[in-house]
Amino acid sequence: MEFIGKTLLIEEEGLRVLAVGDLHLGFADAARRAGKHVPMDLLGDMLSDLEHVFARVGKVNTVLLLGDVKHVFGRILPSEREEFTRLIGFLEKWCENIVVVRGNHDVLLEFMGVETVASYRFGEVCFVHGDKAVEGIDDAKVWVMGHGHPAVVLKDDVKEEKFSCFLDGDSEGRRVIVVPSFSPASVGSDPREFSLGLAWDFDLPRFLVRIVGDEGVVREMGMLKDL
Template sequence: MFEDCVFRDRAAYFPAEETLVLADVHLGKDRASSVELPLGEREDVLERLGALLSEFEPEEVVVAGDLLHSFDHLPYGVEESLRAFERRVAEAGARLVVTRGNHDTMLDSLLDGTVSTHRVGEVLACHGHERAGSAEGYVLGHVHPAITIEGRKRPCYLLGPAAGGGRALVLPAFTRLAAGVDVSRAEALRSPLLGPPGAFRPVVRDEDGDETLEFPPLSELRAYL
């Protein structure tokens, strides 16, 4: 189900469906943060999104929730960032699909056609903060998984059992302003769609070395961390 997935820069590409999936973009987080990326949030997101679009040339781009960051207002510049995000996808000839996350309470005022879930072949894309329909697999965000290896905290993907059966792929937060939640000692994963954390295998993408590193399940890996 996820065997053919290609992991790149906190996103996942499904070749058979020609679909790129990312989650937790959190546009506007820089306004709520004391630390800002050197290029600024918008430039960083658009540059990285553009690189993914150029590499994979997808027919569809799915944001699995939390495209926005603020719950109750739209910070200055967020609408412009969202429009630039839309344009970048459209200019690449792809269709944009956005599933609503728990942070996206203001999203419907800016974007038409958002959905709660979206099918990507056998897999159901959703944010993961609430229960979703039955599926053989789920691709979701919300958890912001990360893992500390040799003293360095890295964003990671998680592969493991869905709570009601089937399998799940958890994406790291696409925004680099999210610190990430270290799952190496987690007693639970904060999604009703996910089974026990010990059964999940972390996958770490080393962009500098152009390697995708797959690790044993957390229940086995914890002894070495």
Template sequence: MVMRPLFSGEDIDLHIVLGTPILYSRSYDMIIFSDVHLGFEESVARGLDYSSRRVSTRYTGMFIPKIQLRNTLKKLGFVFKYLKPKRVIINGDLKHAFDRLLRQEREEVKKLLNYLISNGVKEIIVVRGNHDNFLPIILREYGIELVREYELYFNNYKTLFIHGHLEKDISKYDLVVIGHEHPSLRCFNTYKFPAFLIVPTILGNRIVVLPAMSAYHPGTSISLDPENYLSPLIKKYGILNKARVIVWVEYETVEDIEFGIESTVSEDLVIIDNYQLDNRGISVIEFKDIETALLTCGL
């Protein structure tokens, strides 16, 4: 067991892979992740800033360690050790530069795709993010189409995968899975934990926001203010005071066992599931709402 249900107490075939920003579906034998931002290190070295515009602005470049691809493959290596998925959805922002195709992007996107294929993946779906211009130049070598959105059913829940940076009528879907935000929970003004968000909407459906795969993009600090978010879907439809927050904490353990679990529930406000896997501990913490998460984290 290396998974934890995304929806506690509901029969929806979406599960968090422990210690990762990756979802897994048993019925489709599929993993889902978002916001890898390969090539970020080269853009920083060149002094290209894509933080707020569709084209780059210049600043003084600096060299930072090339860790994006290595960290991504490490997370995927954990997944393939246990699950062997045959399908993958990359839900936007596979690469980083808006206005060009950087050499690092070309090389590392190919390395990632080759890694997936070499591990038995038979189908790769890539959803277009706002950073994915010029990506089809690479994908066509693999026979992969860059799609604007993708639909599936999970236990009769009609689900839309879309990056989340554009307006979209989502009224006909039960679940909408987006990236783009890179949500995180800031604690005690020191720590920032990547977070899954489950946001109910005024339409009666839910938006699932994925944390980023990128190590260099801690992203949007969750809050109750819709103006702090990037996605027009959250701004327009989200009921943020009822949004659930799920984070994970890793720690070393000396217990020489592969797996164990203990669950505790505190006044129906916080659910903590404690796991031991590969000689490390992982605690998955689900907060009933954003206010509870912020109060618990000293904000």
């Protein structure tokens, strides 16, 4: 298992799965419609980040999108369709299969012709979105999820800075990994200050924190409670 930028690479018996957290395609368009200004080509930034990831790992068997692929509830923006098409066209160059785990923002993906699953099993690892409990996953030794957009604020006497991060810990005998949002629109939420809204009551203060720094470098920082 390897932490690469904001993604997680898992290899088993010669097969490789790359897990990618919440993308929120269409976010920039939705923000503009609401009168807010954000960079319009967030997807371009994400594709550039993915390009760096694949430059390191090469082609994989499966890219697994961990839910909240689209952003807007209740309707489908043209930009969401366009960005999804761009994303899939890019990913198909780097993988054999693309699996979409259904997130709480993704209720209308089926109307875009996108097949989704509630969970995905790869050996002893089960991938879910994280917003609600899913049946049939309790026997998995590892849970990997998104949804929470974890981040941590690190500070010293001079400054403070927030970093997207992975949370990695144990819960009831299994390993749990919470993957950061892949979208550059928001760094995320610090679980010491805000609930991540996960379906399970994990002991997050005892989870290991891995921050994602400049150029996608991942650094282990110790337990959340000690930061």
